[in-house]
Amino acid sequence: MKIAVLVRNVVDCRIPLPVDEFGEKPLLEGMINIVNPGDWLALDYALNSLPVRGDKSVTALSLGDKESEETLRWCRAAGAQRVLRIWDSALAGADQLGKGKTLAAALARVEPDLVLCGDNCLDQMLSLLPGVAAAAAGISYVPGVTTIERLEKETAVVVRKLEKGRRERVHVRLPAVIALVDGGDSLYPDLPDSVAAFSETVPCIDLAGLGLSAENTGERANLAHTVSLRLARPVPVRPVTPDPNLPAEQRLRKILQGGVARKQGEIASGSPEQLADRIIAFLRREPGARL
Amino acid sequence: MNKSFDVIVVGAGPAGTTAALVLARKGLKVLLLERGEYPGSKNMFGGALFGGVLSQLVPEYWQEAPVERYIHRKMITLLAGESAVSLDFESANFKQPPYNGFVIQRPRFDRWYAQEAVKAGAVLLAQSTVEDIIREGSQIVGVRVRGRRGELRANVVIAADGVLSLLARKAGLRGDFRPDQFSLGVKETIQLPPGAVEERFRLTGDEGLSNEFLGRMGDGLHGGAFLYTNRSSLALGVVVHAHSLKDKKAAIYDALEKFKRHPVIAPLLEGGRFLEYSAHLIPEAGVAMTPKLYTGGMLVAGDAAGMVLMGGVFLEGVNFAMAAGWTAAETAANACEKGRFDAQTLAQYRERLEGSFVLRDLNRYKHVLPVVLNKRLYEVYPSLVCRTLEKWFAVDGQGHPKLASIVKGLLNEEIGFWQMARDGYQLGRGLVW
Structure with a gap:
C-alpha cells in the first residue's frame, strides 16, 4: 500500500x-x-x-x-x-x-x-x-x-x-x-x-x-489580492496631567514637551534595610499612596 | 559498523565550522554536529568579529555574511564611580576593505557560516548533542549522541564543543578547571529608537564602534564591560572574574544593572528596549589552561582548548578559534592522507599551532594573567585617573594645582608610588614588552 x-x-x-x-x-x-x-x-x-x-x-x-x-x-x-x-x-x-x-x-x-x-x-x-x-x-x-x-x-x-x-x-x-x-x-x-x-x-x-x-x-x-496593508493603530497614550504643585511655567513646559515621560521601572539593590527605605521613598512619591 | 566519515567535527561554532569547511573543500567526508536547533542558536559572545582568518577562507566575506557594522572606532574607557576617562581611537584604514573587524550577531552569522561548509560538501546535523566518545584501545574512533540509537565513527574527531568541552574531558585531555581560569560574561541586546545608534555614537552609514570598559563592576567585582553597536541595537555586557563572584558571593546581573545605570552609560541606553539576555563562560587563562591538544584520533580546538586571548583591554576568541579550526583541519587532512591517526601523527597539530599566531600570541601574553587578576586594576587605577582629571579640570576658584602635585597627593592617599611602580612593571611585562 x-x-x-x-x-x-x-x-x-x-x-x-x-x-x-x-x-x-x-x-x-x-x-x-x-x-x-x-x-x-x-x-x-x-x-x-x-x-x-x-x-x-x-x-x-x-x-x-x-x-x-x-x-x-x-x-x-x-x-x-x-x-x-x-x-x-x-x-x-x-x-x-x-x-x-x-x-x-x-x-x-x-x-x-x-x-x-x-x-x-x-x-x-x-x-x-x-x-x-x-x-x-x-x-x-x-x-x-x-x-x-x-x-x-x-x-x-x-x-x-x-x-x-x-x-x-x-x-x-x-x-x-x-x-x-x-x-x-x-x-x-x-x-x-x-x-x-x-x-x-x-x-x-x-x-x-x-x-x-x-x-x-x-x-x-490568485483570486484574492492584497490591496494594502495597514499596521495596527497604536494604542493612544493618555497624557498625564502635570503635577499641580509645579509652577505654571514648568507645567506648560511639560505639556509642550508632548506629555510627561512614560513611567519607567526601577531596580533597587542593596541591603534589606536600604531596600526597605527605597520602597518607602518610592511609595511616598506615588500620588495614590498616602504614607 | 564501518567508519562512515573521515572526520567528525563536534560543534558548529567558529572553530568547528572552519574545520568542516576546510576539510570539505579538500574533498574529505566530514560530519558537523551541532547541539542547537541550528548553528548559532546556542552560541554567545560579545559581538566583535576580527576577520583576518575568515577573509583568507572566504574572500570578501562581508559581501555575503550577515554582518552588522564594520568597526572603525575603538574606545577604551576607565570607569570610576561617577566619571570615566576614554581613549578614543578612530582609523580611516579600518573603514576600508578588508576591514579590521565587524560587529555580528551569532545566530545569523553562524548559520550563514555553517551553510558555507554545507555548500562545500560537509554534512550538517543539528539537534545532536554529543555525550560520549567511542574508544578502541588508545584510539578515539567516534562519538555517541544523546537520545539517539547508534554511533558515529570517523578516523578523526575534532572537539570544538565549547568552553566546558565534555569531549576533551572524556578523552582525558583536561582535568578540572579552577575559578581563576574563567570569567563569566553576561550580555544584553538593547534595541534603540531608529537613528539613535548613529546619533549617540557619531556613526554614519555602516560605521561601528567597539568600546571596552575597565573598572569595578558592581560591589567589589573585578572585570570589565563592553559595548558594541549593532545596526539598530546595542550589545553590552559585563565580564567578571569567576573567582571574584565566588569570593564576594555576588550576582553578576547586579553588576550589569549597575553598569547600565552608570552616569556615562545610562544616557546611551535611553529609550532602549531590552531584547535578549545571554551568558557565557570565558576561558581566559591562556596557555595556563590549554589542555593537551591531541590524542589518538582526536584534536581539540577553539574555546574547548582555551584559545582566547585575554589582554585586559582586549578579548579575542573568534579569530583564534577559526585559526585553530583551520589548523586542526589541515592536521586531520594530512593524517587522512597518510592513513595514520595515532597521537604521534596528530602531534603536528601542536607544532602547527606553535608556528601560527594562536599559540604564539597566547605565549606572548602569558604574563598578562597576573595583571588581569590584580585587584588594583579595577579598584584603584580607574578611580585614580578619574579623580586626578576631575581635580585638575575643576574650576573652583582655588586655582589650578599642577598635575604632578595632584597625582602625588592621590597616589599617597591610595597606594603609594612604589606599589604603582610594581604594578606598572607587571603591566609592562604583561602587555607592553
Whole structure:
C-alpha cells in the first residue's frame, strides 16, 4: 500500500517571535522552522501504527522553499522510504488554492492509496492546504480522525472526534486525505539514519515538472489580492496631567514637551534595610499612596 | 559498523565550522554536529568579529555574511564611580576593505557560516548533542549522541564543543578547571529608537564602534564591560572574574544593572528596549589552561582548548578559534592522507599551532594573567585617573594645582608610588614588552 504524508514546515510560534524595533514585523533571524508537530505524529502513525496488510511504502511530501529540505530530511531519517519537495519560485506569493492545486498534482504523481496529515497546524494559513489539495484532487478530506480502524485497498473505516467527547465511525472511499488528531509517540530517528538522510539529495519538483504553469497556480492566478496593508493603530497614550504643585511655567513646559515621560521601572539593590527605605521613598512619591 | 566519515567535527561554532569547511573543500567526508536547533542558536559572545582568518577562507566575506557594522572606532574607557576617562581611537584604514573587524550577531552569522561548509560538501546535523566518545584501545574512533540509537565513527574527531568541552574531558585531555581560569560574561541586546545608534555614537552609514570598559563592576567585582553597536541595537555586557563572584558571593546581573545605570552609560541606553539576555563562560587563562591538544584520533580546538586571548583591554576568541579550526583541519587532512591517526601523527597539530599566531600570541601574553587578576586594576587605577582629571579640570576658584602635585597627593592617599611602580612593571611585562 502506498501512503503519502503531507508534511508542513512551519515557524515555531510556540516561542516568542523576534520582532523589529517597532514591534511590528517579525524578524527572520531567531525564527526556528520546525516540522509541524501534527504532521510529525501523522508520519509516526503511518510508519508504526497504520493497520496495513502486506507491504507498505511511505512518501513524505512538503510544499515549500529550501527551508523545507531539513523537514524532509528528518522524515527520511525517521523512516519514510521516499521524500519529495514541491517548489517553484512562482508559488512564493500563491494563495492556498494555487498551492492546493500544486499539491494535488504532486499527489497524482505519487499515486497514493492513502494520504495522511496532521489535523492541527501551527501555521494557520497552511492548515487549509490538505483540504484544498483533496478538493483539487477530487478526493475526500476527513478531518479530526483519532484512529484508522480498518484499512483495505479501496476503503477505510476511521473514527472521528466530535464535540463533547462524541465519536463517529466513518466509512471512507480511498484514496482520501485523512487528518489525524492523534498520532504515534514522537519519533527519534537513529543516528546512522539521520546521517544518511542529511547526506542525501532531496528531490524537488517544480511546476513544469508537474505539468502546471505559473499562470494557473502561481501568484498571478490568485483570486484574492492584497490591496494594502495597514499596521495596527497604536494604542493612544493618555497624557498625564502635570503635577499641580509645579509652577505654571514648568507645567506648560511639560505639556509642550508632548506629555510627561512614560513611567519607567526601577531596580533597587542593596541591603534589606536600604531596600526597605527605597520602597518607602518610592511609595511616598506615588500620588495614590498616602504614607 | 564501518567508519562512515573521515572526520567528525563536534560543534558548529567558529572553530568547528572552519574545520568542516576546510576539510570539505579538500574533498574529505566530514560530519558537523551541532547541539542547537541550528548553528548559532546556542552560541554567545560579545559581538566583535576580527576577520583576518575568515577573509583568507572566504574572500570578501562581508559581501555575503550577515554582518552588522564594520568597526572603525575603538574606545577604551576607565570607569570610576561617577566619571570615566576614554581613549578614543578612530582609523580611516579600518573603514576600508578588508576591514579590521565587524560587529555580528551569532545566530545569523553562524548559520550563514555553517551553510558555507554545507555548500562545500560537509554534512550538517543539528539537534545532536554529543555525550560520549567511542574508544578502541588508545584510539578515539567516534562519538555517541544523546537520545539517539547508534554511533558515529570517523578516523578523526575534532572537539570544538565549547568552553566546558565534555569531549576533551572524556578523552582525558583536561582535568578540572579552577575559578581563576574563567570569567563569566553576561550580555544584553538593547534595541534603540531608529537613528539613535548613529546619533549617540557619531556613526554614519555602516560605521561601528567597539568600546571596552575597565573598572569595578558592581560591589567589589573585578572585570570589565563592553559595548558594541549593532545596526539598530546595542550589545553590552559585563565580564567578571569567576573567582571574584565566588569570593564576594555576588550576582553578576547586579553588576550589569549597575553598569547600565552608570552616569556615562545610562544616557546611551535611553529609550532602549531590552531584547535578549545571554551568558557565557570565558576561558581566559591562556596557555595556563590549554589542555593537551591531541590524542589518538582526536584534536581539540577553539574555546574547548582555551584559545582566547585575554589582554585586559582586549578579548579575542573568534579569530583564534577559526585559526585553530583551520589548523586542526589541515592536521586531520594530512593524517587522512597518510592513513595514520595515532597521537604521534596528530602531534603536528601542536607544532602547527606553535608556528601560527594562536599559540604564539597566547605565549606572548602569558604574563598578562597576573595583571588581569590584580585587584588594583579595577579598584584603584580607574578611580585614580578619574579623580586626578576631575581635580585638575575643576574650576573652583582655588586655582589650578599642577598635575604632578595632584597625582602625588592621590597616589599617597591610595597606594603609594612604589606599589604603582610594581604594578606598572607587571603591566609592562604583561602587555607592553
